[in-house]
Amino acid sequence: MKMWTGVLTTVMAASLLAGCASNNTGNGNAANTGNAGGDSGSGEAKSVTLKMFVAQPRLKEHYDKYIAQFTAKEKAEKNIDVTVQIEMPPADNAAQILKTRLASNDAPDIFALHAINDIPSYYKAGYLEDLSDQPFVGKLLDSVKPAVTTTDGKVVALPLETLSWGYLYNKKMFADLSLTPPTTLTEMKAVVDKLNANNITPFLLSYKESWIPQLFLPLAAGALINTEDAEKDFITRMSNDEGSFSEMKSMFDVIDLVNANGTDKALEVGGDDGAAAFAAGKAAMWLQGPWYAETILKSNPDLDFGVAALPINDNANATMINLSASTSLAVSKTSKNKEVALDFLNYVLDDTDSNAFFQALKFNPIATVHTFDSYPWVNDATEYVKAGKSYQDPAIPQAVKDEVGKDLQSYYAGQMSQDEVFKALDKAWKSFNKVNK
Amino acid sequence: MPTKAYKTYLSLLAFTAPALILYAIFLLVPTIGGMYYSFTDWNGLNRSYDFIGLGNFVEALTDDPDFVNSLWFTLKYVLFMIVLQNAIALVLAVFIESRKKSKGFFRTIFFMPNMISTIISAFMWTFVFTQVLPQIAEKTSMLFLDQSWIGDPKYSFVSILIVSLWNGVGYMMIIYLAALQGVPQSLKEAAIIDGANAFQTFRSVTMPMITHAITICFFLTLNGAFKVFEVVFGLTGGGPGRSTQVITMNIYEEAFSNNFRYGYASAKSVILFVIILIFTLVQITVMKRKEVEA
Known part of the structure; x- marks a missing residue:
């Protein structure tokens, strides 16, 4: 018995060591291949290790390829041996890991964060390098730039993923009934009536996950802020504990219309189920962004759908597309290799290589250097943007967005009245102000 | 002699050291840090934070209706779980113990759900509640099955209970089974000779003899039910709105979504810890007194 235990321990210890060893070789190999491209340069090469943190494991091969191109370029142009250690945790807990790193003074040189949700607090905590005078800034499209600009006018990140969204609609159903996306709420009602008359459910409701009903708020608030003179300074006033969501009471006009003409058991349908149902043609419209395009097409590759702007009142100018950015790259203020990190960021929008990179990642064009053809639904949205019918995603605190999702669930379930929703939202924003004073 | 006692302690410590060190590093230290x-x-991000004394605790208990509501909801859940989980487990154990044949078969069947991870069983049941039951209702015209099982707060509490019980009863049942098998046959026979019927035997002989198992099962249920998270998370996500939000979920929401108030969320966790501590201490002292030895 004793001997067996001894043997077992030895074996386990050995396998542990072996595990470490193989890991080391693995890293070594990766580093070598990274450098291989750059060996052509001569003379004493400076070597730099660049740490990156990008929470998109599904896109690893594209990043690896692009990083290899970068190291080759850096070696050729500046004679620097760059070793890139890229860390790609799953998106769910990436924010936690990143925060731990930052708080423990172990910041990666370059890290990805969410433009709308994360930039304000990270900037305030002093983790983000000011990138305003970097060459890439000049290449960003005007519609994208505001998302990565702080309130005091500094560009602090490079947007990778951008979104332009309103709601999705089934183009075939619309075409069969010769309907076009409505531009006012009255027209929307006519569309809904016609769909009902033809036994097609107008809206797909998927309220199980609270972030989906939450989408109403950025759409309605964004449109009102950008068209009503009284609401222009809504965000500022809310941030100063003045103002109230009851000013936005009219947003319930469209919410009620959607809720009253939607599919059954909305609170049991999540995002993925919703995508499948929309792909199966269960309803003509879905309040959702094109980020579900891949899922929808996976369950029905032939579905022809488009993106349109949601009308919220009878002002046709208020029917606008929401522009926003999510994953963005920032440089750590404490980075010891700032120069190389900045080189990389500029290389991301390189005049020659960036186009193919963004196309491979299936992201939307964000800079003047991007000339590839985008998807039909992106083009739909771009039409609106070109016509000037778009606005920047309003800077509503994440805490308030979380709150509105839950409140609209309760509203749908009949547990909350409109006034209670407004009260809860005001409270959420006030406590956000208190915490982030 | 004292050197020998000292040596015994040392060797005992040496044996538990690996577990103890890991426990200290990964559980004890973070717990104290959290306190x-x-x-x-602290907001989980800033390098600097202020010491605000009992402010968080005062706010949680006086100025946070969501937290208090989730606390009541959790208490309601705990109450139902303690009663139902133990009653069903005991009934199942007695039933299995009374079988002559196929004991092993039933034991396995009832224990099986416990081997599936809670979150997975929650997702499985989500499918059952949203797809299977409505279909059955349609096919068999048992219309009462066609409810909004996880979308309507009236029914979602029942759904949460069903899944928790389905998942948890098996484990308690095994403990009760072991206890039942430990009841000396001679005592039962004596009772029968004295003219007691089956129910009387169970109440006056078996029950007192398995009190120690009841103590353990109550403790486990109480402890586990207060900390319930996965089932609710998987089934309803606390929704619609916050109508099925349990206390752990409220803490999670405070720390990891909303305003990232780590300090405040830690305070709520400490409150939960204190509540569980008090409840279990009371439960154990009361029930220990009732235990008897064979």
């Missing part, structure tokens, strides 16, 4: 942060307004 420390509960007195601060």
